[in-house]
Amino acid sequence: MAEVPPPGFYEFLDFNAPLSGVRADTIARSLAAGRPTRIVDVGCGWGELLLRTLAVAPEASGLGVDTDAQAIDRGRARASNRGLADRVTFTVDCATTTTDPADAVICIGADHAYGDQQDAIRALYRIVRPGGRLLLGTGVWERPPTPAEAASIGMEPDSLRDLAGLVDLTIGTGFRPLVPRG
Known part of the structure; x- marks a missing residue:
């Protein structure tokens, strides 16, 4: 098992957003219902929602992108501890560099990386495959x-x-x- 980074900022939170575990599981099941093969979470933090979605979408692989290296390390450790490390990649990068299409795209609280809401929605539209789903938290x-x-x-x-x-x-x-x- 991967070592979890030491306690620090946000250490006792599952999410860096006002989201309960029950609601997150409901969202994950809803995203998985579309039978995605690729899920992208831009501004993923430590990727908790991405990991929950991958856990209920066994055919999917995932990409989590965030500029916070410590959060990305935490996401990698959590993925390893859950047996999901072979299905998810966590990358320290800016959301705007993510351009490969996905069946499900998650963007919660990171739309500012694209500029304004209109710029974000246009950019995200280009990476959601036709018939795919976008979860936007703004x-x-x-x-x-x-x-x-x-x-x-x-x-x-x-x-x-x-x-x-x-x-x-x-x-x-x-x-x-x-x-x-x-």
């Missing part, structure tokens, strides 16, 4: 913020869309939104 405004509210978190009011605007953007790019089950 921000939306519940209501338009004032310039001061947006500035208080380092953003501009037009940095994000509302949910309807995000759905319109994805449809306009060529995606078809799916209603989650479970």
